[in-house]
Amino acid sequence: MPKPKMTMRKAHALSTRRKIYDTAVSLFTKKGYSKVTIDDICNKMGLSKGAFYNYFKSKDQIIMEGFMASDEYYRTDALKEIAGLKSSVDQLVAYNRLVLKKITRTGRPLMQAVFHSEIGFRKKTSYINSEKRSLYKVGEALVAEAQKAGELRTDLSSKQITNLIVRSLRGLVYDWCLPGSKFDLEEAGEDILKVFIVGLSAPR
Amino acid sequence: MPKPKMTMRKAHALSTRRKIYDTAVSLFTKKGYSKVTIDDICNKMGLSKGAFYNYFKSKDQIIMEGFMASDEYYRTDALKEIAGLKSSVDQLVAYNRLVLKKITRTGRPLMQAVFHSEIGFRKKTSYINSEKRSLYKVGEALVAEAQKAGELRTDLSSKQITNLIVRSLRGLVYDWCLPGSKFDLEEAGEDILKVFIVGLSAPR
DNA sequence: TACACTAACATACCACAGTCGGTTACCTTG
DNA sequence: CAAGGTAACCGACTGTGGTATGTTAGTGTA
Numbered sequence: 001m002p003k004p005k006m007t008m009r010k011a012h013a014l015s016t017r018r019k020i021y022d023t024a025v026s027l028f029t030k031k032g033y034s035k036v037t038i039d040d041i042c043n044k045m046g047l048s049k050g051a052f053y054n055y056f057k058s059k060d061q062i063i064m065e066g067f068m069a070s071d072e073y074y075r076t077d078a079l080k081e082i083a084g085l086k087s088s089v090d091q092l093v094a095y096n097r098l099v100l101k102k103i104t105r106t107g108r109p110l111m112q113a114v115f116h117s118e119i120g121f122r123k124k125t126s127y128i129n130s131e132k133r134s135l136y137k138v139g140e141a142l143v144a145e146a147q148k149a150g151e152l153r154t155d156l157s158s159k160q161i162t163n164l165i166v167r168s169l170r171g172l173v174y175d176w177c178l179p180g181s182k183f184d185l186e187e188a189g190e191d192i193l194k195v196f197i198v199g200l201s202a203p204r
Numbered sequence: 205m206p207k208p209k210m211t212m213r214k215a216h217a218l219s220t221r222r223k224i225y226d227t228a229v230s231l232f233t234k235k236g237y238s239k240v241t242i243d244d245i246c247n248k249m250g251l252s253k254g255a256f257y258n259y260f261k262s263k264d265q266i267i268m269e270g271f272m273a274s275d276e277y278y279r280t281d282a283l284k285e286i287a288g289l290k291s292s293v294d295q296l297v298a299y300n301r302l303v304l305k306k307i308t309r310t311g312r313p314l315m316q317a318v319f320h321s322e323i324g325f326r327k328k329t330s331y332i333n334s335e336k337r338s339l340y341k342v343g344e345a346l347v348a349e350a351q352k353a354g355e356l357r358t359d360l361s362s363k364q365i366t367n368l369i370v371r372s373l374r375g376l377v378y379d380w381c382l383p384g385s386k387f388d389l390e391e392a393g394e395d396i397l398k399v400f401i402v403g404l405s406a407p408r
Numbered sequence: 409t410a411c412a413c414t415a416a417c418a419t420a421c422c423a424c425a426g427t428c429g430g431t432t433a434c435c436t437t438g
Numbered sequence: 439c440a441a442g443g444t445a446a447c448c449g450a451c452t453g454t455g456g457t458a459t460g461t462t463a464g465t466g467t468a
Contacts, residue, residue, distance in 0.1 A: 112325075213416080
């Protein structure tokens with residue numbers, strides 16, 4: 001991997017890319033993702049479609065880029081916020097609460113676009129369930145810790161348990177994004193967590 | 205609502221509709237949903253696009269029609285199959301196992317199309333999480349029964365518990381449908397159910 | 409039977425994501 | 439600094455889902 005020398009050209013390219021991203025996001029939030037066309041974005045900033053597709057390989061990718069940024073939050077601020085709690089299980093629960101809160105802030109429209117995009121037909125791989133995500137890495141670390149502390153059952157591996165939790169919450173979020181759906185995400189999340197606390201704790 | 209007299213014309217219409225549906229499904233299974241265009245379907249049977257849209261309001265609706273048929277299974281054969289089990293909780297668990305088995309039979313490609321369609325932007329309402337579905341009605345009935353028998357916790361309503369289970373499994377199925385995903389649905393379902401059995405049972 | 413009504417079907421068209429073959433201008437290398 | 443390569447950008451085009459506007463032919467009714 002050669003060093004990415006910053007020439008004038010590359011700098012300009014980066015700024016164009018950023019400009020595309022920003023105008024796209026601004027239009028999305030103003031008019032709603034589905035109502036904004038690629039041409040809208042291009043026209044608004046006097047750029048061509050070709051330019052757009054030079055930087056983003058699809059309309060969805062813009063959304064995904066925003067979504068992926070939230071993973072940064074999970075392994076930094078979120079981790080910090082739960083650090084004070086004594087028991088590992090408490091940390092795990094608090095962590096998942098924070099995840100749902102973050103998603104709530106992200107908003108239904110954007111999350112809907114994410115779910116829609118990720119399960120699309122054109123895609124070969126999906127980001128949302130990649131084990132590389134810090135969402136998983138942090139989660140699994142917390143689970144493993146809780147297991148080591150004897151607080152969680154060990155007949156399921158830490159990976160299994162993490163998957164189980166994430167997927168359950170994902171189903172909740174999916175439902176939350178469905179058109180016509182009308183419930184509070186964090187509230188409904190409490191129900192699930194309440195069950196998990198009991199169902200996952202080590203037998204005694 | 206007047207009686208739907210079966211004239212020659214209506215009969216013919218019904219047969220056309222059926223023919224569209226059948227050719228569509230046959231093409232879907234042969235080439236994959238996304239590779240089949242509406243024109244493909246129409247050309248194959250010498251019918252026009254206008255005819256297609258006279259019977260189906262979207263390409264997705266064909267998929268959904270197939271999917272909705274599975275609800276019939278839940279309130280008939282599935283119910284019958286679990287009737288022999290003694291405890292209500294056993295019935296509930298067995299029921300959810302059957303649901304996952306049914307989904308496995310339905311197949312990933314079709315389920316992917318369902319998830320994709322349901323969370324689409326054009327839609328105003330979604331079928332998949334409608335409380336009218338027998339998936340929910342049967343599930344909630346079983347939960348309520350188990351609660352009455354003192355086998356399940358009662359600090360959550362039967363509706364809450366049902367939603368909780370369905371949504372968790374839905375997240376699992378969603379992941380299962382993601383491109384590149386590679387796990388056995390029923391097997392992974394066992395993990396979740398194993399946790400729910402403990403987490404949902406009445407405290408003693 | 410004649411006439412109005414409407415369901416069944418046809419066709420031209422639109423919207424919009426994504427593609428493709430260019431053209432220009434910056435950058436690297438000799 | 440000259441030449442060749444390549445990244446940035448252009449804009450016409452395509453594919454496809456869906457719509458708008460007919461046209462035709464069964465059907466109920468007088």
